[in-house]
Amino acid sequence: MVDVNAIPNWPVVRVGLGEQGALTVDGEVTAVEAGQDARSTAVERAARLARQLGRPVRVEAEESDGTLFRLIVDEDGGVAESGPAVPPRTNRRLPFRRRGDTDAEPPTTAVVPPPPTNEQALDVESITRLVRVPAPAAANAPVPAAVPPRPTPEQAAVLVRVRRLAEDGTPGLGIALLQELEAADAWQASAIRDVRAYLTLADGRPAAAMHLYLRTAAELADLRGDADRRAEVDRWARTILDCAHHCWLQVRAPDEAHSLGAQLVKAYDTLGLAQAPAARAARRRQKDMRLRFLTAVSDLADH
Incomplete structure (x- = not known):
């Protein structure tokens, strides 16, 4: 089962x-x-x-x-x-939907609640759910954090604006805001980059999104040395690599997909997930892509 x-x-x-x-x-x-x-x-x-x-x-x-x-x-x-059937509803609000757009709801990494009615009534807990797993505590923290890191009120307000921009069909503007937040606060840089990667994919740029996910995975690999945080880091890493893998499947250019596939396989190995079913599937696909890539190069050389 x-x-x-x-x-x-x-x-x-x-x-x-x-x-x-x-x-x-x-x-x-x-x-x-x-x-x-x-x-x-x-x-x-x-x-x-x-x-x-x-x-x-x-x-x-x-x-x-x-x-x-x-x-x-x-x-x-x-x-x-995976759950009970949901009966029909009128005017169902779909996250990340253009105004007036009736297309199917696009994929999301998390359930995003509706924005608060005003900035003063900001629910920080709902905003932190934009980030699938909170960033681990800083490596030099004297005592492990008792609760997951939380955004400052200023950061949470930015995330509210990001969500609204995404719902309005302008994820590119949300990406720019996240870049500012990421640069200003290293404490949650990886977590913010995770959200930025998703918005980049929603903006129709899977290769760029995959680069961001792989960068986050590399940073998580550096955190695995802390035994107290390894389980948390590993859970986050599996989610990040799953997202990177999905982005990889959307990359159409054969040479770019082949290059990114090699990086994905390496990331699985680095994070100790080489024997995971997803990692084995990635290696099989990468091997097949390599054969097709070499065949295409050989055909070009013959002409």
Whole structure:
């Protein structure tokens, strides 16, 4: 049986089941082959991604009446429920959605609550959930922090603005704000960069997002020497690499994808995750890409 809580929240395959067998997957209209139905086609698409990642993935399937089903799909196409069905709602607020846009909800790394009604009523706890795992305490801290690091009121206000910019369809402006926050506060630099990487992916730049995730992973590798924080760092590292892996699957240029794949495999090794299913899947894909890359180079040389 699949342990639902062990499946990362990223990525989420968004499936829309329309009238008369219409199907969208992650916002794209998807053809249904003869002899298949929309549901089996959607499951196969999710299973293909699961095989690429080397682990089950989350799926949110919305029926034509608006009912939302949360599922887990494994590499073999097995399906399990990850929660109760959500009945249709009117005017459902979707995070990271352009005003007036009716497309399917894009993937998110965390559940982002609606912004507070005013800056004075800021809920810092809700803002910190933008960062999947809080940054570990500074290496020179005399005593381990009793609670996770929290943003200052000024930083939290910036994160509120970032969320609003993302919801308005302008993630690029949010990225600029995060760059300022990251430079001003090294304490949470890695955590802020994690959020910036997600916004960069939402901005349509998977390779740049992957670079940010890999940079964060390299910093986490330096923190693994502290035995008191290793478990926390390892949990965060697995999430970061899962996001980097997903970005890698979106990179279309063969030479760039091959280069980034080598960095991803190295990051898995450095963080002690070389035998993880996702790492093995990455090595298989990288080997296949290398063969295709060398074949393409050889063909060019022959001409």
